[in-house]
Amino acid sequence: MTAMAQPGSPLSVGSLTQLTLSLVAIVALILAIGWVMKRFKLAAPRGSLDSSVLEELKVGPRERIMLIRIGDAQVLVGIGANGVVPLTPLAAPIALKTIPAAPAFAERMRELMKRSGAPTGGPPAGGPA
Numbered sequence: 001m002t003a004m005a006q007p008g009s010p011l012s013v014g015s016l017t018q019l020t021l022s023l024v025a026i027v028a029l030i031l032a033i034g035w036v037m038k039r040f041k042l043a044a045p046r047g048s049l050d051s052s053v054l055e056e057l058k059v060g061p062r063e064r065i066m067l068i069r070i071g072d073a074q075v076l077v078g079i080g081a082n083g084v085v086p087l088t089p090l091a092a093p094i095a096l097k098t099i100p101a102a103p104a105f106a107e108r109m110r111e112l113m114k115r116s117g118a119p120t121g122g123p124p125a126g127g128p129a
Contacts (some may be wrong), residue, residue, distance in 0.1 A: 054096060067094065 054074065055067040062079040064086070074094060076087040 054094075069093075 020118050044088070047101055051068060051070045053066055054069050057065045060080070066077050066079060068075050068077060072093075074090045076090060078085045
């Protein structure tokens, strides 16, 4: 009687490696598709209204009040566990404080380097030698 070859175990090293590599490839593909959609803005547009969130005030762990601009009008809404509740449309728009934009990191670094008089690649002037 001849012995028949036993089929490989379904939990062999080769099959587990193949399964792991397949799962890694699928997850990488999903992440790559998400990145491409964000990068090239391929997702469906959220709406055609000219709207934006102007300010937000947190009043609890899950509750907040938001000032929303829709076209030329501003609306104050409350957002909580029960959903979005319109509080009041504003007759006159609220003038918001503008915060000056912070300079870019590279500009600030150049400014600091000029101020210290340090050559690039060396220790700052006046520092410990």
